[in-house]
Amino acid sequence: MPARRLAVTAVATALAAGPTVLAGAGTAHATGDHGRAGAAVLRTGLDVSLLDKTVDVPLTVSLNEVEAPRSAEKTALTVKLDGVDGGKPFTVLGAEVARADATVSASKSEGSVQLAHAKVHVPGLPLLSLIEIEKVTASAVCEAGEKPVAKANPVGAVTVLGKRTTLTAGGPTVVKVPGVGEVRLDLSSTRTTSRTAAATALRLKVSINPLKLNVAEVDGTVTLAEATCEAPDVPAQEAPAREPAEAAPADPVEPAAGEAPQGAPVEEANLAATGGSSSTPYVAAGAVALLLAGGGAVALARRRRS
Known part of the structure; x- marks a missing residue:
C-alpha cells in the first residue's frame, strides 16, 4: 500500500502451539482433470478501524487452505498489522489439531477439515478470545454418478467472548458482551447440488469495539472448517457391438401341381x-x-x- 496509508504485513512466526503458516486467501478449489476439492481450516475477512487513523486496515488471511491433491497440518497463525499494538505480532488462531485434506480421483473428489482445541483472536482483544472450541469437523464428498454429501459438526463446548455458549441447529446464535461487542454464529451450513457439495462448521459475523491497542472497531466474518468438492464426470460407457441379425428362414411354399419343389436341381x-x-x-x-x-x-x- 502507499506510504500515506497504513501498511499491512503478515508474517509467519513460530509459536509454542505448533508450526505457523500464513497463506493468501482465495477460492479453495481443486486441480486435476477428474474433479475438484478444497478445504480450509480458517479464513478471515475483517476490517480493522484504528483510533488514530481514518482508514480501515484489512485482515484477510487463511490457515491450511488447500486444493486437491494436497493436505496441510499447521496449528497456528500469527500476523502483524502496522498501527495495531505498535506493530507487534498477534495470534489469530492457535490449536492442538488443525488439518485440511483435499483429494481427487477418477471416481471421487473429497475435501475434509479437522480442528480441535482451538482459540481465535482478533485485533484489539489480546487476552479475550473471540471464540474457543473443542472440536469441529467438515467434509464434502462427491462421487461420480452419486448424490454429493456434505457434513459439518461442531462437537463439545463453545465459548464466545468469554461466555460459554450453546449452539442450536434451528438458527443463528447471537452473543452480546457490553462494552466489547456482538458476535453472531451460524452453525453447520451445508449446500449440495447435483454435482457439488460444500460444508462449513462455523461462520462468525463479528462486530466489536474493543477500544484497546489502538483498535476502535473490528467488523467482518470468520469462517472455521470449510470443505468443498465437485464430482468427476461419469465415464462414458461404450455400447457393445451389435451382431448382425440372422435372416429369418422363409416359410416353405408348396409347389403347384406339375412344378418342381423350390430349390430342386x-x-x-x-x-x-x-x-x-x-x-x-x-x-x-x-x-x-x-x-x-x-x-x-x-x-x-x-x-x-x-
Whole structure:
C-alpha cells in the first residue's frame, strides 16, 4: 500500500502451539482433470478501524487452505498489522489439531477439515478470545454418478467472548458482551447440488469495539472448517457391438401341381415336368427333320415314276 496509508504485513512466526503458516486467501478449489476439492481450516475477512487513523486496515488471511491433491497440518497463525499494538505480532488462531485434506480421483473428489482445541483472536482483544472450541469437523464428498454429501459438526463446548455458549441447529446464535461487542454464529451450513457439495462448521459475523491497542472497531466474518468438492464426470460407457441379425428362414411354399419343389436341381425339375431328360428337345427336332427328309424322298420317287 502507499506510504500515506497504513501498511499491512503478515508474517509467519513460530509459536509454542505448533508450526505457523500464513497463506493468501482465495477460492479453495481443486486441480486435476477428474474433479475438484478444497478445504480450509480458517479464513478471515475483517476490517480493522484504528483510533488514530481514518482508514480501515484489512485482515484477510487463511490457515491450511488447500486444493486437491494436497493436505496441510499447521496449528497456528500469527500476523502483524502496522498501527495495531505498535506493530507487534498477534495470534489469530492457535490449536492442538488443525488439518485440511483435499483429494481427487477418477471416481471421487473429497475435501475434509479437522480442528480441535482451538482459540481465535482478533485485533484489539489480546487476552479475550473471540471464540474457543473443542472440536469441529467438515467434509464434502462427491462421487461420480452419486448424490454429493456434505457434513459439518461442531462437537463439545463453545465459548464466545468469554461466555460459554450453546449452539442450536434451528438458527443463528447471537452473543452480546457490553462494552466489547456482538458476535453472531451460524452453525453447520451445508449446500449440495447435483454435482457439488460444500460444508462449513462455523461462520462468525463479528462486530466489536474493543477500544484497546489502538483498535476502535473490528467488523467482518470468520469462517472455521470449510470443505468443498465437485464430482468427476461419469465415464462414458461404450455400447457393445451389435451382431448382425440372422435372416429369418422363409416359410416353405408348396409347389403347384406339375412344378418342381423350390430349390430342386434344374435337371430334376425338367424331368419331373416332362418325363424326359434335358436332351429331349434335340431328339424331337432330329425326328422332325428325318420325317421331312423321308417325305421329300417319297414325293421325288413318285414324280419319277409318273
